Amino acid sequence: MKIVIVGAGQAAASLAARLRAKGHDGPVTLIGAEPVAPYQRPPLSKAYLLGQMGLDRLVLRSPEWWVDQGITLRLDETAQAIDPAARMVRTDRAQVAYDVLVMTTGAHARRLPAAMGGDLPGVQVIRNLADVNALVPQMQPGRRLIVIGGGYIGLEAAAVARKLDLTVTLIEAAPRILGRVAAAETADMIRELHLAHGVEIMEGTGISHITGTDRATGVVLNDGRELPADLIVTGIGVLPETGLAQTAGLVLDNGIATDDLGRTSDPAIWAAGDCASFPWQGGRLRLESVGNAIDMAEAVADNILGADRPYQPKPWFWSDQFDAKLQIAGLGAGHDRIVTRAGDGQHGGSVWYYRQGRLIAVDALNDARAYMIGKRLIEAGRSPEADAIAATTDLKALLA
Known part of the structure; x- marks a missing residue:
């Protein structure tokens, strides 16, 4: 049984490891658009951005492990289309045949529209290694950083920037930070933490647009005030990566819709991790977390091998700030x-x-x-x- 995994993040690595641990000895191939082997994402906005963790500690498995396990990594290769009838993935380099396909395509960072200046140099998101590698040399002491978005990524970036001695202003359009993900009481504790470390927090404050021509120079608020900046980080959420699934005709519902085993609307295609939604308490749930990526991937691996074990998530998350x-x-x-x-x-x-x-x-x-x-x-x-x-x-x- 040839198993192909599209996406090469935490879920992909966990799924491949589980397949081998459970005795699958057939071909396993990971297709990943990034040029590096699967790595941890959470430290990107924390220890890696601070310079406290190198790429050697970021990667999930050593190069030797992939070779020893007989798992093929097709890195720096982009999956462009899926042909479910032929059971084939077309990449920018080759046609890759599968008996079973698993979508672990993750999610991508939401960006401000180009009309608002979201594509100007100096406006950064934090989602993958390339994003953070581009951000690191810009995080210089004394520079003025504006963070747009008061969720966990924005708050983590603000904390790192203050530790690097940047001047930081965080802007949240909603009435308070963490409005979609935590109670007001939790937000109060986090706000107090940031204020104590010198972060300026502006809640209930919308952005009109980013200023600058060749590079971002600041933001204009909805009330007309202009704030200067040397660097802008946007942390306004992520969207599940579903383009391939959609063109392949898979059912989407807040991500790639799966049944309780992790199988999509095509019986030969499965999904796991940030890109996948699954039945939960009479509705559907999609979780963006390391825990879910690991647990769902392992459940999908078991079920590909015949376990018929419904996935029961045990949600847990964490965030390091200061x-x-x-x-x-x-x-x-x-x-x-x-x-x-x-x-x-x-x-x-x-x-x-x-x-x-x-x-x-x-x-x-x-x-x-x-x-x-x-x-x-x-x-x-x-x-x-x-x-x-x-x-x-x-x-x-x-x-x-």
């Missing part, structure tokens, strides 16, 4: 009650999300104990009374 770590377990969407607990340090604490009396998520800033206990409770389907979370002096007792 010297603080935010750890998240579960999904807080649709919560109707929040319980907060103070942490031990100046910047820390935990936020517990409840829906109809059920614990559904925990955000923990510099509070690893709260994160681990919350994660274990959620995964076990256990929900202590919200008042007990607030009152107890020993969270571990809630596991008894």
Whole structure:
């Protein structure tokens, strides 16, 4: 059975490793548009951007591992079309035949429109190695950085820039930072952290356009104010990479739609990771996280080999900002009650999300104990009374 994987990120690497671990000895081929072997993305906006991690530590597997496992890497090669009838992937170099195809194409960064100046030199996104390699030499002490977008990527970039001694202004169009992904109580902790480190945060502030002709020189706000800048980073979210799937006729629904095994509308094509949506609690869910990329890829590998194991996500996320770590377990969407607990340090604490009396998520800033206990409770389907979370002096007792 010839298995071809389109996309060469975390999900692809996890899937290929799982296939070999489970005994598949047929051909496995990864097709990746980037010139480097699969690597970790989360450190790009943190340790790698800071210069604390090199490419040798960023890659997920050594060159020797791929050779030893007999896995073919077709790097710096772009998949251009899929012919489901012929079971063939056409790249910019060759025709690659498959018996089973897996889409692990990930997601791409949203960009501001060209009409707003989004394509000017000096306007950067942070999604892949090339993005960050272009950004590193521009992150010079004393320069003025404007970050557009108050999600995790924007906040991480702001934190790194301040550690490198840039002057940083973060602009968020929504009423508050982290508006789509976290409770106001979590946003309050993160805002306080950034303000304490000298980041200027402008919430409820829209962008009219980016100024400059040959290079970005600043932004004009919707109220007419102009802010000068030497560099602009946009962190306004990502979109699933579905172009190939769409032209191949696969069903799309907030990404490439799969069943609970990870199979798409074509029985010979599967999908995993950021690009894929799957059935979840009567609807569909798409997760953008390392945990989901690994877990779903491994489930898909098992199911390709006949396991018939429905994928059950256990969502977890993290974000490093300054010297603080935010750890998240579960999904807080649709919560109707929040319980907060103070942490031990100046910047820390935990936020517990409840829906109809059920614990559904925990955000923990510099509070690893709260994160681990919350994660274990959620995964076990256990929900202590919200008042007990607030009152107890020993969270571990809630596991008894």
